[in-house]
Amino acid sequence: MKLDSKTYHYSSKKSTNFILMFAGIALLSIAWFAGFESKEFYFSYLTSFFFWLSIILGAMFFTFVHYAFSATWSVAIIRVMENTLMLIPIFTMLFFPIIAGMEMLFKWLPDHSYWLTHSFEADHLIQHKLPFLNKQFFLQRAVAYFSLWNVIAFYIYFTSTKHDTDANHNALIKLKNFTMSPIGVLLFTSITFAGLDWLMSLDPHWYSTMYGVYTFAGSFLAFLAFLTFTLIRLKDQGYLKDIVSEEHFHDLGKYLFAFTVFYCYIAGAQFYFIWYTNIPEETIWYLHRWVGSWKTISILLIVGKFFIPFFALIFRGSKRNLRLLQFMSIWILFMHYIDINFIVMPTLHHDGFHFGIYDIASMLGFAAIFIGGFRYIMSRSPLVPLNDPELIHSINHRNH
Amino acid sequence: MLDNKIKSKAEIRAEKLLPGNQNFTTITDDIAGVPESKKTPIQWWLLFGFALSLLAIFAGSVGFLIWEGTGIWGINNPVFWGWAIINFVWWVGIGHAGTLISAILHLFRQNWRNAINRFAETMTLFAVICALVFPGIHVGRIWLAYWFFPIPNQMGLWPNMRSPLIWDFFAVFTYFTVSLLFWYTGLIPDLATLRDRAKTNLKRKIYGFFALGWRGGNRQWQHYELAYLVLAGISTPLVLSVHSVVSSDFATSIIPGWHTTIFPPYFVAGAIYSGFGMVMTLSIIARKVYNLGHIITVEHLDKMAQIMLLTGCMVGYAYSMEFFVAWYSGNAYESFAFVNRALGPYWWGYWVMIFCNVVVPQFFWFERYRRHIPFLFITSILVNIGMWFERFVIVVVTLHRDFMPGAWAMYNPTIFDVSIYVGTFGLFFTGFLLFLRFLPMVSIAEAKLVLPESNPHHGHEE
Numbered sequence: 051m052k053l054d055s056k057t058y059h060y061s062s063k064k065s066t067n068f069i070l071m072f073a074g075i076a077l078l079s080i081a082w083f084a085g086f087e088s089k090e091f092y093f094s095y096l097t098s099f100f101f102w103l104s105i106i107l108g109a110m111f112f113t114f115v116h117y118a119f120s121a122t123w124s125v126a127i128i129r130v131m132e133n134t135l136m137l138i139p140i141f142t143m144l145f146f147p148i149i150a151g152m153e154m155l156f157k158w159l160p161d162h163s164y165w166l167t168h169s170f171e172a173d174h175l176i177q178h179k180l181p182f183l184n185k186q187f188f189l190q191r192a193v194a195y196f197s198l199w200n201v202i203a204f205y206i207y208f209t210s211t212k213h214d215t216d217a218n219h220n221a222l223i224k225l226k227n228f229t230m231s232p233i234g235v236l237l238f239t240s241i242t243f244a245g246l247d248w249l250m251s252l253d254p255h256w257y258s259t260m261y262g263v264y265t266f267a268g269s270f271l272a273f274l275a276f277l278t279f280t281l282i283r284l285k286d287q288g289y290l291k292d293i294v295s296e297e298h299f300h301d302l303g304k305y306l307f308a309f310t311v312f313y314c315y316i317a318g319a320q321f322y323f324i325w326y327t328n329i330p331e332e333t334i335w336y337l338h339r340w341v342g343s344w345k346t347i348s349i350l351l352i353v354g355k356f357f358i359p360f361f362a363l364i365f366r367g368s369k370r371n372l373r374l375l376q377f378m379s380i381w382i383l384f385m386h387y388i389d390i391n392f393i394v395m396p397t398l399h400h401d402g403f404h405f406g407i408y409d410i411a412s413m414l415g416f417a418a419i420f421i422g423g424f425r426y427i428m429s430r431s432p433l434v435p436l437n438d439p440e441l442i443h444s445i446n447h448r449n450h
Numbered sequence: 451m452l453d454n455k456i457k458s459k460a461e462i463r464a465e466k467l468l469p470g471n472q473n474f475t476t477i478t479d480d481i482a483g484v485p486e487s488k489k490t491p492i493q494w495w496l497l498f499g500f501a502l503s504l505l506a507i508f509a510g511s512v513g514f515l516i517w518e519g520t521g522i523w524g525i526n527n528p529v530f531w532g533w534a535i536i537n538f539v540w541w542v543g544i545g546h547a548g549t550l551i552s553a554i555l556h557l558f559r560q561n562w563r564n565a566i567n568r569f570a571e572t573m574t575l576f577a578v579i580c581a582l583v584f585p586g587i588h589v590g591r592i593w594l595a596y597w598f599f600p601i602p603n604q605m606g607l608w609p610n611m612r613s614p615l616i617w618d619f620f621a622v623f624t625y626f627t628v629s630l631l632f633w634y635t636g637l638i639p640d641l642a643t644l645r646d647r648a649k650t651n652l653k654r655k656i657y658g659f660f661a662l663g664w665r666g667g668n669r670q671w672q673h674y675e676l677a678y679l680v681l682a683g684i685s686t687p688l689v690l691s692v693h694s695v696v697s698s699d700f701a702t703s704i705i706p707g708w709h710t711t712i713f714p715p716y717f718v719a720g721a722i723y724s725g726f727g728m729v730m731t732l733s734i735i736a737r738k739v740y741n742l743g744h745i746i747t748v749e750h751l752d753k754m755a756q757i758m759l760l761t762g763c764m765v766g767y768a769y770s771m772e773f774f775v776a777w778y779s780g781n782a783y784e785s786f787a788f789v790n791r792a793l794g795p796y797w798w799g800y801w802v803m804i805f806c807n808v809v810v811p812q813f814f815w816f817e818r819y820r821r822h823i824p825f826l827f828i829t830s831i832l833v834n835i836g837m838w839f840e841r842f843v844i845v846v847v848t849l850h851r852d853f854m855p856g857a858w859a860m861y862n863p864t865i866f867d868v869s870i871y872v873g874t875f876g877l878f879f880t881g882f883l884l885f886l887r888f889l890p891m892v893s894i895a896e897a898k899l900v901l902p903e904s905n906p907h908h909g910h911e912e
Contacts, residue, residue, distance in 0.1 A: 235767075
């Protein structure tokens with residue numbers, strides 16, 4: 051069986067992609083310039099940053115699972131995941147505004163505006179956490195996470211794309227050994243602490259042991275939705291014909307369904323134990339999200355992030371219906387944005403949900419960079435690992 | 451490029467999972483031969499005798515417990531919960547591997563499970579029975595144990611539906627019921643095989659009765675596969691729910707060290723971990739005694755070791771997060787509870803747990819340890835010791851130093867704590883050995899699915 055090379059060579063105009071990325075950077079820069087002194091900007095920026103970053107982290111996890119367990123069915127779609135990883139270098143750069151705005155974002159810094167009118171030394175909980183929550187260690191940790199993620203992304207991407215040209219199957223053994231190693235443990239730990247550092251510490255008094263798993267579950271679900279959306283889009287444009295079939299989408303639909311439930315299980319358990327025991331220092335986090343229009347957002351999350359996808363995806367037919375899957379993947383990504391907003395924003399807007407100019411600008415800016423970058427990376431190598439001996443089995447894969 | 455003639459993973463897998471020249475006939479003969487054989491191995495009789503004596507100890511101890519009351523246990527104030535709850539959680543945990551193997555691995559199309567799923571499911575059933583013993587006997591007035599059930603009684607009492615203990619009851623019973631159905635559904639084709647091969651009329655009648663008229667026709671298989679898939683779908687959330695509910699026995703309290711949000715996934719991972727430990731122990735013994743090394747191969751043990759490594763890392767992650775957040779929270783009671791676990795009077799319990807559950811499985815990063823059978827055997831036992839100590843640390847070590855230093859006390863188990871726990875092994879092994887004697891310990895129908903000729907597309911690919 052020979053594949054038509056047009057179906058796996060993604061062509062996009064380099065100039066369009068660069069213009070898109072440049073436009074995104076310009077938009078973010080203008081927003082940053084305008085909101086340099088405004089907390090509003092930094093919080094919006096952090097929300098959008100984490101939204102898009104979580105997709106990459108989810109991709110990293112799925113790539114690990116694929117290689118570590120030598121999965122067969124996903125060989126036809128693995129390159130799309132690997133392409134997502136290569137956005138990490140750009141996101142490393144995009145982290146700088148967060149460093150610049152640390153004093154605006156994190157209350158545990160003595161320079162935060164809250165401490166102009168309150169005594170920093172009198173907050174004994176923050177004092178207790180200073181060995182962990184201080185600027186120097188925070189930055190060292192950020193360097194550690196991004197270094198790890200860059201190493202992982204470059205190693206996996208270049209080992210896999212090299213295999214396309216030299217057909218040396220040792221690449222697959224290398225990838226298996228790389229992923230099935232303690233690096234996987236490091237990856238999960240880094241996702242955990244990234245969540246703790248950048249999201250949980252926004253409210254430095256509050257804590258939850260589930261938070262790392264919570265961050266992971268949300269990120270992985272977001273990536274699954276992104277992957278499904280991308281593959282459907284590629285198919286609509288005529289790519290991956292005879293490669294990615296209804297069967298792969300059926301499996302992706304199962305994953306979307308399973309991880310919708312998993313996310314609900316994790317987020318629900320976190321809420322549930324805090325609600326049941328009713329200890330003020332823990333319930334405060336949820337109480338902030340039960341004020342004004344945040345209450346509507348909380349309910350929207352329960353309905354929109356669990357019930358709607360659950361009932362939409364439970365049927366066999368809906369997992370094989372590409373239009374429905376496409377809609378659900380956009381919907382899940384939308385709910386993921388709402389979710390990140392629900393995690394980050396109540397720190398700033400105590401009274402209710404706001405969606406302002408900075409939110410729009412940073413979402414659009416990141417979207418342009420992400421999409422431009424992703425299209426560029428996709429055009430750099432075939433959309434499938436051509437020399438993987440399992441490719442044929444993945445193409446012929448059937449759900450019995 | 452695409453048409454290179456490299457053996458596919460599926461073919462390599464089949465060779466590894468069913469090595470040598472095996473076909474449909476030899477598989478049936480090898481597996482069905484065990485319950486059909488007239489000669490029971492001497493090891494079976496020895497183990498059975500041992501199990502029966504433990505069962506006698508169990509019956510005697512439980513009898514005395516009912517006669518005398520829970521005062522014969524080592525429980526005290528503040529350690530109101532002692533070995534009974536530890537053993538309950540431990541046995542329920544062991545029961546988790548069965549459903550994980552039969553349901554989740556089925557949905558993930560991991561066909562290496564086919565050689566061990568029957569084994570694990572049976573283990574699940576007996577483990578859950580052993581677990582259910584403890585809530586039953588701990589009530590003191592056992593004749594009122596039916597108050598667990600939400601049925602009207604003369605006192606007009608209803609179970610407190612807000613108590614996690616009552617959710618436990620429902621969760622574990624649901625789990626038991628679904629596991630039993632799943633186990634039995636899987637057995638039907640094999641029971642029919644035994645019926646057709648039976649030499650005596652009585653055996654044919656008994657196996658035939660339970661085979662429910664199975665003829666192995668195309669339509670029957672279609673219905674069967676669908677039923678199996680639906681049961682797998684129903685069982686999958688149960689794998690997560692049962693131990694999550696068990697974890698809520700602790701996490702819904704406000705006791706430092708118990709109330710922590712990570713408990714549900716942490717308990718589930720620990721349960722799967724100990725379950726695989728037990729499957730490993732039992733399958734290593736059984737493949738040796740019954741010479742089934744070519745059906746339960748080193749490849750299978752390797753895969754189980756990989757899952758143990760994964761779940762071992764998960765519980766390690768949970769221990770670390772708990773410890774870190776205990777410090778991070780700035781809550782003095784929380785930090786005390788964890789420092790007390792590691793450095794208090796029961797420090798040895800904590801470090802046994804860390805050593806067995808976190809340190810030992812790290813050897814499984816290396817293939818040679820995952821395939822070294824004596825090493826695997828010892829490890830699988832260590833894992834179950836470690837998991838028992840995990841519950842010991844959670845229950846006893848947390849309770850023995852609570853909020854009031856005046857009430858602090860050490861916990862000393864009595865001979866009856868030990869005899870009831872040891873006795874449940876008698877219950878477990880008696881049941882399990884009887885299963886090995888009378889029923890096929892490997893699913894005959896499913897073991898064959900690994901053979902390339904079982905694939906509906908066999909010979910028609912490409």
